Amino acid sequence: xxxxxxxxELAARLAQxxxxxxxxxxxxGAPTLVADHxxxxxxxxxxxxxxxxxxxxxxxxxxxxxxxINAGKQAVTELPGASFFNQAESFGIMRGGHLDVCVLGAFxxxxxxxxxNWSTGEPGSIPAVGGAMDLAIGAKRVYVMTDxxxxxxxxxxxxxxxxxxxxxxxxxxxxxxxxxxxxTPDGLAVIDAFGDTTVAELEQLIGLTLVDAIGR
Amino acid sequence: xxxxxxxxxxxxxxxIGDGATxxxxxxxxxxxxxxxxxxxxxxxxxxxxxxxxxxxxxxxGLAALLQSGRVRKVICSFPRQNDSWVFDRxxxxxxxxxxxxxxxxxxxxxxxxxxxxxxxxxxTGVGTEIYDGAETREFGGREYVLVEALPADFALIQGYxxxxxxxxxxxxxxxxxxxxxxxxxxxxxxxxxxxxxxGALDPEAIPTLGIFVDRIVPVGWRDWxxxxxxxxxxxxxxxxxxxxxxxxxxGETKATEGLPSGVGGKR
Numbered sequence: 001x002x003x004x005x006x007x008x009e010l011a012a013r014l015a016q017x018x019x020x021x022x023x024x025x026x027x028x029g030a031p032t033l034v035a036d037h038x039x040x041x042x043x044x045x046x047x048x049x050x051x052x053x054x055x056x057x058x059x060x061x062x063x064x065x066x067x068x069i070n071a072g073k074q075a076v077t078e079l080p081g082a083s084f085f086n087q088a089e090s091f092g093i094m095r096g097g098h099l100d101v102c103v104l105g106a107f108x109x110x111x112x113x114x115x116x117n118w119s120t121g122e123p124g125s126i127p128a129v130g131g132a133m134d135l136a137i138g139a140k141r142v143y144v145m146t147d148x149x150x151x152x153x154x155x156x157x158x159x160x161x162x163x164x165x166x167x168x169x170x171x172x173x174x175x176x177x178x179x180x181x182x183x184t185p186d187g188l189a190v191i192d193a194f195g196d197t198t199v200a201e202l203e204q205l206i207g208l209t210l211v212d213a214i215g216r
Numbered sequence: 217x218x219x220x221x222x223x224x225x226x227x228x229x230x231x232i233g234d235g236a237t238x239x240x241x242x243x244x245x246x247x248x249x250x251x252x253x254x255x256x257x258x259x260x261x262x263x264x265x266x267x268x269x270x271x272x273x274x275x276x277g278l279a280a281l282l283q284s285g286r287v288r289k290v291i292c293s294f295p296r297q298n299d300s301w302v303f304d305r306x307x308x309x310x311x312x313x314x315x316x317x318x319x320x321x322x323x324x325x326x327x328x329x330x331x332x333x334x335x336x337x338x339x340t341g342v343g344t345e346i347y348d349g350a351e352t353r354e355f356g357g358r359e360y361v362l363v364e365a366l367p368a369d370f371a372l373i374q375g376y377x378x379x380x381x382x383x384x385x386x387x388x389x390x391x392x393x394x395x396x397x398x399x400x401x402x403x404x405x406x407x408x409x410x411x412x413x414x415g416a417l418d419p420e421a422i423p424t425l426g427i428f429v430d431r432i433v434p435v436g437w438r439d440w441x442x443x444x445x446x447x448x449x450x451x452x453x454x455x456x457x458x459x460x461x462x463x464x465x466x467g468e469t470k471a472t473e474g475l476p477s478g479v480g481g482k483r
Contacts, residue, residue, distance in 0.1 A: 051389050084391050086423060087393050126308075134320035134340045138340075164344065167342075
């Protein structure tokens with residue numbers, strides 16, 4: 001059985017790859033954990049698409065300001081040097097290629113880097129996309145943070161996405177609880193496998209041919 | 217003398233007619249012009265098309281407008297939230313039409329309408345089902361989809377401070393859709409906490425220019441910003457009064473203690 005790491009450990013692993021000075025957008029949910037694991041000595045600038053740079057952590061209960069929220073509509077704080085701006089400018093930051101990194105969740109990622117994370121297409125579900133499509137195509141590096149398998153054991157890394165796409169060929173790297181994968185012209189390349197996990201085991205788990213790039 | 221201030225909020229929105237397209241600012245509850253929306257509900261205009269990022273939270277503001285049955289269609293990016301039960305019910309019952317637009321395309325369509333651009337090519341959404349069959353074109357080897365500007369008859373916006381000329385400042389992330397929406401509507405109506413004298417706003421920091429604004433409606437300080445100073449600890453992120461909060465620096469406190477009397481304005 002391949003080794004798995006926790007969400008917090010995965011967030012810490014991903015945070016290692018965010019360089020000092022980067023402008024970063026963390027998607028709603030698990031990606032927000034990355035902010036808690038930025039290595040000592042690195043200063044990053046968090047962007048939230050509802051219109052703020054240099055977003056700070058959540059306030060304590062006595063300092064919740066309803067005018068100061070993040071994209072998940074949770075209370076946040078402002079760091080020194082923070083700025084507020086309107087939605088057109090905020091999405092210009094994404095679409096214009098000014099963000100260094102965004103971290104998103106996923107329902108599926110294809111071996112070509114297609115991302116599906118906004119709709120399961122289930123009948124009766126309320127469709128909602130928000131800023132997911134803008135983030136997916138806008139940031140210089142699009143990192144996906146996800147479990148490798150769904151709760152019922154189906155791989156989330158697939159040959160072609162079955163769920164509706166968020167963006168085509170937009171994902172740079174996929175951080176999973178078993179391993180880290182780069183999207184390359186030759187398919188998915190394993191650049192890091194956790195514990196005693198092997199590339200052969202990963203191929204068996206997801207049913208795709210993988211490039212072994214560990215330690216390269 | 218130019219004076220865009222309208223004290224009577226019902227008079228300020230009285231010309232919104234049946235069938236109007238109305239932009240409503242805000243991201244979730246931050247920046248949602250709840251007092252103007254309440255006036256619109258009292259006014260009774262029907263068959264409205266609403267342009268807003270979300271489709272209402274809880275039972276107040278935009279959610280209450282949807283609940284009133286006067287909205288035919290919503291154009292938005294993210295209607296599904298954990299407290300959007302009003303929209304969810306109407307949508308599932310087939311009683312409301314939805315045009316879903318990725319958030320960046322939504323705001324750029326609004327911005328374009330206000331800037332005299334009838335349509336533009338965007339990379340957002342290319343190859344997705346939202347733009348199935350839409351016109352695309354390649355620039356520099358990358359594919360873009362053509363989307364059209366989105367103007368409106370009215371924009372309802374929540375600002376923070378304004379002067380009688382219509383210059384508006386916002387507060388923190390409540391700015392969100394205010395500035396682009398103010399430019400895209402035939403008639404722009406802004407509710408604010410406070411009207412200040414002409415010259416009091418820093419000319420270097422005016423996110424919405426008076427030229428875009430038709431009416432300013434003062435509605436009074438909100439409880440968490442008495443006299444424009446953030447008081448803290450009085451409300452939750454929804455703006456609801458907090459019964460008690462725990463501040464780790466001082467232990468358990470009753471958060472409503474220390475609320476200055478009489479600073480809540482009309483709210």
